[in-house]
Amino acid sequence: MNAEELKGHLDSLILSVLSSRPMHGYAVIEELRSRSGGRLALPEGTVYPALHRLESGGLLSSAWSDGGRRRRVYSLTRAGQRELRARRSGWREFRTTIEAVLA
Amino acid sequence: MNAHGGGRTGGQPGSRDTSAYLESLSRELKGVGIAGARQKRIVAEFADHLECDPNAELGDAAMIARTFADELGTAWARRAAIRAFAALAVAGLLFAAWGLLAARYYGGGRLAGSAAAQLVLGFGVVAGQVAFVSGGLGLLRAIRLRRQAVVSADEARVLVRRAGVGLFAGALTLLAVPVVASGAPGSAHPAWRTFGYVVCAVGVVTIVLAAPSVLASARVAPRAAGEAGDLFSDLGPLVPRWLVAAPWGFAVVIATALAMMLAASGALASDPYDGILRGLAEGTAVLAGFALLGGYLGLRTGHHSS
Numbered sequence: 001m002n003a004e005e006l007k008g009h010l011d012s013l014i015l016s017v018l019s020s021r022p023m024h025g026y027a028v029i030e031e032l033r034s035r036s037g038g039r040l041a042l043p044e045g046t047v048y049p050a051l052h053r054l055e056s057g058g059l060l061s062s063a064w065s066d067g068g069r070r071r072r073v074y075s076l077t078r079a080g081q082r083e084l085r086a087r088r089s090g091w092r093e094f095r096t097t098i099e100a101v102l103a
Numbered sequence: 104m105n106a107h108g109g110g111r112t113g114g115q116p117g118s119r120d121t122s123a124y125l126e127s128l129s130r131e132l133k134g135v136g137i138a139g140a141r142q143k144r145i146v147a148e149f150a151d152h153l154e155c156d157p158n159a160e161l162g163d164a165a166m167i168a169r170t171f172a173d174e175l176g177t178a179w180a181r182r183a184a185i186r187a188f189a190a191l192a193v194a195g196l197l198f199a200a201w202g203l204l205a206a207r208y209y210g211g212g213r214l215a216g217s218a219a220a221q222l223v224l225g226f227g228v229v230a231g232q233v234a235f236v237s238g239g240l241g242l243l244r245a246i247r248l249r250r251q252a253v254v255s256a257d258e259a260r261v262l263v264r265r266a267g268v269g270l271f272a273g274a275l276t277l278l279a280v281p282v283v284a285s286g287a288p289g290s291a292h293p294a295w296r297t298f299g300y301v302v303c304a305v306g307v308v309t310i311v312l313a314a315p316s317v318l319a320s321a322r323v324a325p326r327a328a329g330e331a332g333d334l335f336s337d338l339g340p341l342v343p344r345w346l347v348a349a350p351w352g353f354a355v356v357i358a359t360a361l362a363m364m365l366a367a368s369g370a371l372a373s374d375p376y377d378g379i380l381r382g383l384a385e386g387t388a389v390l391a392g393f394a395l396l397g398g399y400l401g402l403r404t405g406h407h408s409s
Contacts, residue, residue, distance in 0.1 A: 011252065025148050026155040045162035048148055049174040052141075053252065056178035072148050 006042065010050050012091065013040075015059065015076060015084040022075035024065070025051060059083050121153050124164060131168035136323040137175065145171065169326055173253045176325030180262035181248060183313075183320040184241035187266035190313035191238040191273045194306035198231065198276065201295075201302045208295035209287055220286050227279025229388050234272035236392075237400055241265030243337045244401075255329025259320070261401035266317045268400060270310050277306040334402040350403035354393040362386035 006013075017023070017031045028051070029044050051074055054060045059080035065071045076084065125146050132142045149167075152159055161167065244262055248254050254262075284291075284299030335347050346353045362382035369378010397403045 024151065026152045029152075043162050044152070044159050045149075045167045046170060048145065048152075049167070049170045050252070052145070052171065053174040053178045056175060056182060069151065069154075070147070071151050072144060 006040065010042075010047070011054060011059075012084070012087045014047070014050055014054060015080055015087065018060065018074055018076045019081065019084055022073045024071040024073050028074065054080070121150070121157070124153070124161075125150055127164040128167060131164045132171065135168050135172035135325075137168070137171055138322070141175075172323050173256075173325045173327045176256070176259045176320065176323040177248075177251065177254045177327075179316065179320035179323060180254070180259040180266075181245045183266040183317040184245035184262045186313040186316045187269050188238045188242035188245075190309045191234055191269055193309045194273050194277055195231075195235065197302040197306050198280065201280065201299055204295055204298065208292035220282050223279050223282045227276045227282075229392070230272040230275035230279075232388070233392055233396070234269050234276055237265045237272060237396075238269030240334070240337055240400070240402070241269055247337065253325075253327050255327050255331060256325040257329065257331035257401075259323075259325050259327075261331045263317060263320045265400050266313075267321065268396065270314060270317060274307060274310050277303045277310070280306075330404070331401050333404045350397065351393075354390060354397070358386040358389035358393075361389060 013032055014028060017028055017035070020031075023031065025048055029042065029047050032040055032042060032047075051060065051062075055062055055074070059077060060074050061077050062072050062074045065073045128149055129142060129146050132138070132145060137145070149161060152161065241262055244258070244265065248258060248262075280299045280303045284296045287296060334350055334353065335342055342353065346356065362385055365382035365385050366375070366378045369375050369381060372378070393402065
């Protein structure tokens with residue numbers, strides 16, 4: 001799956017990955033890669049602007065990690081959780097509709 | 104191609120490659136208006152990423168900086184418009200309460216003070232309307248664009264301008280309040296006078312608190328292509344079909360409607376001459392405001408790009 005196809009879904013993917021636990025940027029990218037079985041050909045540098053934008057939009061919060069290496073760790077806010085629920089529901093509806101047409 | 108995707112050739116990146124890449128990223132970020140703590144944080148995150156995976160394909164530093172500018176420019180411009188409107192709403196409610204109380208506690212009589220005080224009051228009345236229109240349309244556009252990760256640079260610029268002009272005009276309006284409160288006749292209730300000073304102080308503080316988000320978004324230089332749209336893209340179906348694509352026609356209709364309303368209110372208050380004068384002044388102010396700020400605030404197309 002190339003970067004162009006991913007456009008528009010990146011936010012949902014990031015929110016979903018961060019719903020399991022707080023992570024720093026590199027871990028988010030690794031998790032995306034791992035969950036997709038390596039099929040998401042994501043330009044790594046583009047994840048960080050999306051993380052910053054989602055944080056500015058109030059869907060994520062972030063803080064420097066305390067122990068060990070100094071890292072920016074992102075977590076989902078309540079608004080982010082609500083947004084993820086809405087996106088999941090929208091995606092299911094979209095998938096059902098498309099499948100109904102394609103079947 | 105090197106590991107960071109920066110266009111350099113070579114094999115495994117060494118620490119010199121990494122530090123050159125991070126320096127380049129830092130420079131490019133500053134070039135698009137992302138400086139200070141945000142710039143340092145981004146560079147620190149990329150440094151951490153490269154420490155985790157020295158072969159990571161992070162992309163060209165200039166491209167990364169532009170992406171940050173486009174995405175943060177969008178989010179910050181939207182946030183600036185929303186915060187500006189929230190501040191103006193608080194200030195506007197206080198101002199309205201003070202104005203309504205004036206009907207009971209002003210005590211009658213004309214405003215004392217110099218011609219300058221009268222002028223300040225006049226500017227305050229006009230500025231209040233500019234703040235309302237600019238802040239309100241900024242909020243409308245922010246809501247309309249709420250689902251977009253990236254808007255065009257022109258769209259972002261219009262959002263920031265509407266927020267900035269709204270706050271500036273709101274502050275001017277509030278500064279007229281103490282002039283009126285102090286110039287009111289002796290029969291004015293002292294508590295109403297004091298309330299005027301409180302309205303000014305609280306309103307100005309609210310506006311000052313919203314100003315940093317406007318300044319932050321004004322510093323970012325997004326470059327995403329696309330047009331900004333105009334007043335009609337903000338108001339959509341609220342505008343009658345025959346007026347769409349005729350911004351000056353729309354302005355004339357609004358100016359005429361307001362002028363007629365003021366003339367009618369003057370007639371109802373048994374002072375039709377005063378009502379007509381106020382109506383004419385209002386209509387002229389609306390058209391003058393549209394001529395002066397219409398292009399800058401993206402109310403009509405063709406004049407709002409830098």
